[in-house]
Amino acid sequence: MVSAGYAPAGQSDFYPRLLQGKAVLKITVIADEPTEGFLDDLRALLAKHAAHVEVDTAWNPDRISRYYLALPPRSQRILEEAVARGGYVSADDLRGDDPDASLKGHSGGLTRILNLGIRKGWWPDGIEPPVQAHGPGFGKVVGYGIRTEQLDLFRDTVLTLPTQRLNFLAEEIAHRDDPWDDELVRDALTIFKLAIDLDGARVLLRHLVETGLLAKNAAGFYRRTTDTADQD
Structure with a gap:
């Protein structure tokens, strides 16, 4: 199945717009289990119009x-x-x-x-x-x-995927009633030879809040959701 269509900017990945006076058509192709033949045809089409096509090569x-x-x-x-x-x-x-x-x-x-x-x-x-x-x-x-x-x-x-650090931290939190912050996360992981900087520690904490394992209290610490915010 291949999906395609048009909609105003901001509502879909398919929309026409003007760029420097020229019409620009942004197209996203979604194919379920594409065959090699389909991919070859698509590559050939893009190659044929390479002078007028800009392929999105950015990571997301x-x-x-x-x-x-x-x-x-x-x-x-x-x-x-x-x-x-x-x-x-x-x-x-x-x-x-x-x-x-x-x-x-x-x-x-x-x-x-x-x-x-x-x-x-x-x-x-x-x-x-x-x-x-x-x-x-x-x-x-x-x-x-x-x-x-x-x-x-x-x-x-990456750090919100099932990595060693995320799995280890979730296990530690499940068995400890301690309040957590980015420095405590960094220190706990480093002890077990899973080095992480403070930016990475904050990513882990935010993700565990999103999953419901942690909640951030008024003091700025993170606790298991079974703990009350005023225990600090």
Whole structure:
């Protein structure tokens, strides 16, 4: 099934508008389980009109979620660690307690799933890889980073998915009556070698409020929803 239509701006992804005196038509194609033939035809159509078509190659929450959840566990860890640590994770941090541990193959899934998504039409060809390897070259990698302009969006999306940090924090909150704030979240996770910066800690707290596990009281602390706000 392919959906298409027109509506005024703000009501749908399909609408005509004027840009610099020229008519601009914004079109979103939604296809349920598209076949390879359909995708090939769509790519051919876009290529034919490439001079007049601007493809949306930006990451958005839906694309990020699909990307992260499709990654193998070791590649998921690289992405989670990078967004939780402020946009960069070193190779040494990924090795943990074993400085001689090999990271060979850990990052392969990042590229493999990116290319799989292009083939399946999850995102367009030309979308930028979200994770960049850092190093002196010659295959040596010293760390992985998220582009600065994409960090907030990736942090806000990835950390609300079933990551190690979210699962661990939810478990801790379920068994502790303590009030929480961003610094306490950071310290609790760091003790268990799940480093996170304060921005990431605030994302986790906001998400757990949205899920109903936490409520923010007048003092600015977060408590389990079974606790009363005046216990502080």
